[in-house]
Amino acid sequence: MDTEAQPTERDRSSHPGTPGAEGRSRFALVSRVAEWLPGGRITLTLFLCLAFLLVLNAFVVQPFQIPSGSMEQGLRIGDRVLVNKLAYRFGAQPRRGDVIVFDGTGYFGDADYIKRVAGVAGDHVVCCDKKGRIEVNGRPVDETAFLYPGDSASSVPFDVAVPPGRLFVLGDHRSHSSDSRDHLGSPGGGMIPVGDVIGRADWIVWPYRHWTRLTRPSVYARVPAALTGGAHG
Numbered sequence: 001m002d003t004e005a006q007p008t009e010r011d012r013s014s015h016p017g018t019p020g021a022e023g024r025s026r027f028a029l030v031s032r033v034a035e036w037l038p039g040g041r042i043t044l045t046l047f048l049c050l051a052f053l054l055v056l057n058a059f060v061v062q063p064f065q066i067p068s069g070s071m072e073q074g075l076r077i078g079d080r081v082l083v084n085k086l087a088y089r090f091g092a093q094p095r096r097g098d099v100i101v102f103d104g105t106g107y108f109g110d111a112d113y114i115k116r117v118a119g120v121a122g123d124h125v126v127c128c129d130k131k132g133r134i135e136v137n138g139r140p141v142d143e144t145a146f147l148y149p150g151d152s153a154s155s156v157p158f159d160v161a162v163p164p165g166r167l168f169v170l171g172d173h174r175s176h177s178s179d180s181r182d183h184l185g186s187p188g189g190g191m192i193p194v195g196d197v198i199g200r201a202d203w204i205v206w207p208y209r210h211w212t213r214l215t216r217p218s219v220y221a222r223v224p225a226a227l228t229g230g231a232h233g
């Protein structure tokens with residue numbers, strides 16, 4: 001006869017290694033932390049929400065306020081956009097037509113800037129053709145869908161080849177934008193290092209009446225690939 005005591009169901013469920021016991025231990029830990037904090041669980045909940053928002057802001061999305069009229073009429077002064085910080089994290093590269101936020105330190109100034117990508121690595125960007133349009137890899141780009149009404153593609157002619165790892169960027173309000181055209185003689189030739197891109201502006205979220213998704217203009221889809229392997233628009 002087996003005289004060894006057999007554990008009951010209650011004994012097994014309360015064993016330290018069982019999932020139920022682990023869950024209760026975690027709950028007890030949370031309760032102890034809540035008791036230690038002034039305000040109890042309400043304060044703990046607020047701390048957890050704040051930590052979540054900080055992680056979200058650091059690694060996923062970040063709000064950005066439009067500081068100037070350089071991207072009018074699509075982006076107005078005071079608009080707030082959500083910048084997708086994961087857009088280029090897993091091998092993807094900025095594409096022609098993307099609206100990006102980047103750190104301009106050492107190139108534009110000690111601040112973050114928002115511009116539209118006009119050329120990627122290997123692209124040949126020229127302004128202007130006989131109809132006043134910019135050309136990318138020999139293909140004219142009709143910018144009327146987003147260019148500020150009454151503005152020309154550029155009052156300053158340029159003819160640039162975008163080096164590897166760089167971007168040529170322009171503001172939509174060309175007559176009120178300090179962009180790659182204004183820094184052609186500066187270190188880097190006005191080209192933005194891809195590594196300094198913070199993310200892609202995907203949504204206007206404030207004010208509410210301006211709420212909209214920012215999409216890549218279809219006109220860039222017709223631009224041929226650069227001879228040196230640049231990305232398609």
